[in-house]
Amino acid sequence: MSIEIDVLNGDASWKLAEPLLEAVWPPHVLEKLPWGDVVFAHADLRVLIDAPSGGLACHVGIYFRTVTWNGRKVSVGGIGGVATREDCRSHGYASVALNAAIQTLRHHEAIRFGLLFCEPHNFAFYQARGWHPFSGEIYAEQPGGRIRFEALAPFVHDIGRAPRDGSIDLCGLPW
Numbered sequence: 001m002s003i004e005i006d007v008l009n010g011d012a013s014w015k016l017a018e019p020l021l022e023a024v025w026p027p028h029v030l031e032k033l034p035w036g037d038v039v040f041a042h043a044d045l046r047v048l049i050d051a052p053s054g055g056l057a058c059h060v061g062i063y064f065r066t067v068t069w070n071g072r073k074v075s076v077g078g079i080g081g082v083a084t085r086e087d088c089r090s091h092g093y094a095s096v097a098l099n100a101a102i103q104t105l106r107h108h109e110a111i112r113f114g115l116l117f118c119e120p121h122n123f124a125f126y127q128a129r130g131w132h133p134f135s136g137e138i139y140a141e142q143p144g145g146r147i148r149f150e151a152l153a154p155f156v157h158d159i160g161r162a163p164r165d166g167s168i169d170l171c172g173l174p175w
Contacts, residue, residue: 113162
């Protein structure tokens with residue numbers, strides 16, 4: 001079995017990703033989630049994996065952003081919108097897509113660390129793949145202004161060396 005992995009422009013590939021994301025988080029599910037009303041940034045790139053049985057199996061969004069950590073500007077690579085079609089779960093697609101996203105971040109010399117946000121039921125998954133909890137504060141923009149972002153837990157990945165605490169301002173929408 002071979003797996004086809006594509007890393008595509010975020011906006012150009014939205015039409016491919018949208019049906020999968022809407023299937024994983026349909027409106028009736030989204031409205032009950034603690035982050036269901038959060039406005040998220042659009043991905044700069046998307047990792048897409050097709051299922052051998054046909055159709056899109058998995059999606060990972062990649063975001064490039066200059067943030068501030070403890071008042072200093074730092075280039076980070078964001079990971080967001082990690083989603084796998086229900087009938088394709090437990091086949092390793094999310095791990096493969098996440099690894100492809102990390103490799104993409106590593107090819108950008110300026111990226112100091114990876115940053116993602118997740119729900120508690122996914123903590124073990126990310127920690128098993130080298131992600132570490134960030135125990136500091138996160139700030140982000142929303143349509144009503146700057147907020148402390150607490151809807152999802154932050155995790156960091158060492159591309160160079162990732163901080164484990166402090167204050168990060170995303171200088172824009174979360175991902």
